[in-house]
Amino acid sequence: xxxxxxxxxxxxxxxxxxxxxxxxxxxxxxxxxxxxxxxxxxxxxxxxxxxxxxxxxxxxxxxxxxxxxxxxxxxxxxxxxxxxxxxxxxxxxxxxxxxxxxxxxxxxxxxxxxxxxxxxxxxxxxxxxxxxxxxxxxxxxxxxxxxxxxxxxxxxxxxxxxxxxxxxxxxxxxxxxxxxxxxxxxxxxxxxxxxxxxxxxxxxxxxxxxxxxxxxxxxxxxxxxxxxxxxxxxxxxxxxxxxxxxxxxxxxxxxxxxxxxxxxxxxxxxxxxxxxxxxxxxxxxxxxxxxxxxxxxxxxxxxxxxxxxxxxxxxxxxxxxxxxxxxxxxxxxxxxxxxxxxxxxxxxxxxxxxxxxxxxxxxxxxxxxxxxxxxxxxxxxxxxxxxxxxxxxxxxxxxxxxxxxxxxxxxxxxxxxxxxxxxxxxxxxxxxxxxxxxxxxxxxxxxxxxxxxxxxxxxxxxxxxxxxxxxxxxxxxxxxxxxxxxxxxxxxxxxxxxxxxxxxxxxxxxxxxxxxxxxxxxxxxxxxxxxxxxxxxxxxxxxxxxxxxxxxxxxxxxxxxxxxxxxxxxxxxxxxxxxxxxxxxx
Amino acid sequence: xxxxxxxxxxxxxxxxxxxxxxxxxxxxxxxxxxxxxxxxxxxxxxxxxxxxxxxxxxxxxxxxxxxxxxxxxxxxxxxxxxxxxxxxxxx
Numbered sequence: 319x320x321x322x323x324x325x326x327x328x329x330x331x332x333x334x335x336x337x338x339x340x341x342x343x344x345x346x347x348x349x350x351x352x353x354x355x356x357x358x359x360x361x362x363x364x365x366x367x368x369x370x371x372x373x374x375x376x377x378x379x380x381x382x383x384x385x386x387x388x389x390x391x392x393x394x395x396x397x398x399x400x401x402x403x404x405x406x407x408x409x410x411x412x413x414x415x416x417x418x419x420x421x422x423x424x425x426x427x428x429x430x431x432x433x434x435x436x437x438x439x440x441x442x443x444x445x446x447x448x449x450x451x452x453x454x455x456x457x458x459x460x461x462x463x464x465x466x467x468x469x470x471x472x473x474x475x476x477x478x479x480x481x482x483x484x485x486x487x488x489x490x491x492x493x494x495x496x497x498x499x500x501x502x503x504x505x506x507x508x509x510x511x512x513x514x515x516x517x518x519x520x521x522x523x524x525x526x527x528x529x530x531x532x533x534x535x536x537x538x539x540x541x542x543x544x545x546x547x548x549x550x551x552x553x554x555x556x557x558x559x560x561x562x563x564x565x566x567x568x569x570x571x572x573x574x575x576x577x578x579x580x581x582x583x584x585x586x587x588x589x590x591x592x593x594x595x596x597x598x599x600x601x602x603x604x605x606x607x608x609x610x611x612x613x614x615x616x617x618x619x620x621x622x623x624x625x626x627x628x629x630x631x632x633x634x635x636x637x638x639x640x641x642x643x644x645x646x647x648x649x650x651x652x653x654x655x656x657x658x659x660x661x662x663x664x665x666x667x668x669x670x671x672x673x674x675x676x677x678x679x680x681x682x683x684x685x686x687x688x689x690x691x692x693x694x695x696x697x698x699x700x701x702x703x704x705x706x707x708x709x710x711x712x713x714x715x716x717x718x719x720x721x722x723x724x725x726x727x728x729x730x731x732x733x734x735x736x737x738x739x740x741x742x743x744x745x746x747x748x749x750x751x752x753x754x755x756x757x758x759x760x761x762x763x764x765x766x767x768x769x770x771x772x773x774x775x776x777x778x779x780x781x782x783x784x785x786x787x788x789x790x791x792x793x794x795x796x797x798x799x800x801x802x803x804x805x806x807x808x809x810x811x812x813x814x815x816x817x818x819x820x821x822x823x824x825x826x827x828x829x830x831x832x833x834x835x836x837x838x839x840x841x842x843x844x845x846x847x848x849x850x851x852x853x854x855x856x857x858x859x860x861x862x863x864x865x866x867x868x869x870x871x872x873x874x875x876x877x878x879x880x881x882x883x884x885x886x887x888x889x890x891x892x893x894x895x896x897x898x899x900x901x902x903x904x
Numbered sequence: 905x906x907x908x909x910x911x912x913x914x915x916x917x918x919x920x921x922x923x924x925x926x927x928x929x930x931x932x933x934x935x936x937x938x939x940x941x942x943x944x945x946x947x948x949x950x951x952x953x954x955x956x957x958x959x960x961x962x963x964x965x966x967x968x969x970x971x972x973x974x975x976x977x978x979x980x981x982x983x984x985x986x987x988x989x990x991x992x993x994x995x
Contacts, residue, residue: 411966412966413965414966415948415968415970416946416949418970419938419944419948420938420941420944423944505949507946507947563927566926566927566928570941571941
């Protein structure tokens with residue numbers, strides 16, 4: 319079968335804007351259905367996956383993923399009529415009665431969450447597509463399927479933890495023999511994801527978007543300062559669950575919609591709310607640290623309990639909270655599990671893949687294989703790159719290398735010389751990380767490199783560390799892990815070896831950790847070739863690897879976007895495949 | 905037919921769920937908890953789960969009538985129906 323999975327709920331934010339006009343723009347993100355994406359399976363094989371934001375260029379877009387679907391079909395040479403199933407990673411139908419509690423919820427169900435609302439979008443963007451081919455998979459099951467059916471394990475514990483699915487904040491499954499069996503679920507009223515996002519908002523960042531920045535801020539703070547506050551906020555129960563009374567304080571429809579009472583409690587009992595433009599102080603750093611410590615503790619509590627109850631020693635994770643690399647690192651180091659797999663598109667974009675996998679698995683089509691490095695997005699060929707270059711030929715100089723080895727040799731020389739370069743090749747990544755196909759690279763040992771990149775391109779908060787990419791063969795030399803430890807998705811934090819921390823200032827966080835990506839010749843061949851070349855020029859098969867975009871912009875997709883971003887920033891060199899591009903001297 | 909004492913016992917158990925599990929204080933057994941906005945859709949689903957656990961009865965979200973859950977009294981009446989199936993073990 320040809321199955322397209324999709325995520326996102328287009329009408330969600332517009333509905334909120336209509337019914338709650340005049341909110342701060344950041345408050346509109348307290349809503350469901352961001353990060354639209356599409357994923358195509360053909361006879362159970364993953365053919366293509368891409369987030370809609372990369373197509374429509376609206377970060378975290380929740381729009382119906384028309385562009386993403388179009389790309390998936392093009393990749394496989396299919397037409398809309400060839401799709402046997404279109405599967406949405408939400409299923410609100412079982413909760414129809416629950417949404418009849420009040421007129422606004424009733425309208426929310428009808429206009430936003432219902433099958434009819436989805437079908438109207440399908441009718442708009444895929445005219446004539448038969449309604450009977452449109453299916454639904456519940457949100458957490460879609461997340462769970464995205465992890466289990468790409469884990470390569472026949473049996474494992476699968477934990478989904480996010481802000482919320484239809485009504486849940488966490489769900490625990492046992493994956494076995496190609497099936498997922500739910501064994502525990504927690505209400506969204508006890509969602510640690512929502513709590514984390516509310517504190518993110520309270521600290522002046524964006525709900526459902528900037529949680530990773532709080533994670534990045536946390537190591538600068540003192541986790542003891544607000545420990546007792548967060549101990550009171552998240553109560554750990556003996557059955558592995560947790561209870562978060564703070565999220566149940568909201569009594570009116572308005573309070574519930576925007577967590578007004580919860581936020582007032584944070585203002586009154588924690589610290590006053592920070593505006594985005596305010597300076598970040600010790601108080602904010604300490605709140606971030608205390609919150610992160612509590613998340614680490616709660617994740618360990620949940621995972622350890624169900625690991626013990628089931629006796630399973632392998633853990634597969636998905637859901638937005640599973641993007642928290644610090645908590646993942648604590649889990650890995652805890653020794654509770656022999657192996658941990660975090661599905662690299664753990665956020666809602668990944669539910670497009672999961673929804674499709676769940677339907678394909680039910681049809682017996684899925685061979686459970688470990689997800690490769692997720693280069694599953696668009697590839698733009700030499701003709702497209704040449705056309706893009708012709709448009710700017712007066713502004714650039716291009717040097718064409720005969721092959722990858724030559725291009726890597728030159729890139730390695732530039733990196734060793736302290737240059738910052740953009741590295742664009744092959745198919746785009748699925749999920750939030752740039753893993754070597756849409757990356758900005760530099761030498762992690764170069765003094766001031768973090769500040770240089772921040773000022774020339776990223777314009778991002780100075781406290782946030784950059785991540786390293788290192789060859790699989792050298793990972794244990796620089797990082798405190800066993801030899802050949804595979805961490806290919808940049809989603810788990812490990813310790814930088816003490817003796818190397820001072821020499822790797824750009825990628826070592828203040829607590830001595832790094833969000834490492836391992837690169838192997840088997841799974842990420844071109845990038846591996848580059849890292850080997852870098853090893854010959856710097857003595858380390860390692861680069862600083864950050865996503866190729868500027869603040870607020872999705873990662874670049876096309877060669878045109880790559881060139882525009884290059885020319886609009888201070889990045890010194892751009893490699894488009896084996897072509898080196900630099901600005902023409904004026 | 906339930907005796908007044910038995911009814912009060914069921915009422916207390918239901919109000920106990922509201923108070924301890926859902927953080928909702930229900931002023932009286934006849935207050936309309938939906939009309940007054942005391943519970944929302946998430947809390948409603950939680951309520952059903954806790955009722956199932958407390959009373960060992962299976963409540964189908966897909967086929968229920970919301971009116972049966974408008975007050976503590978109505979919930980008690982609903983739970984007293986002889987045709988209500990038992991909840992599966994461990995639910």
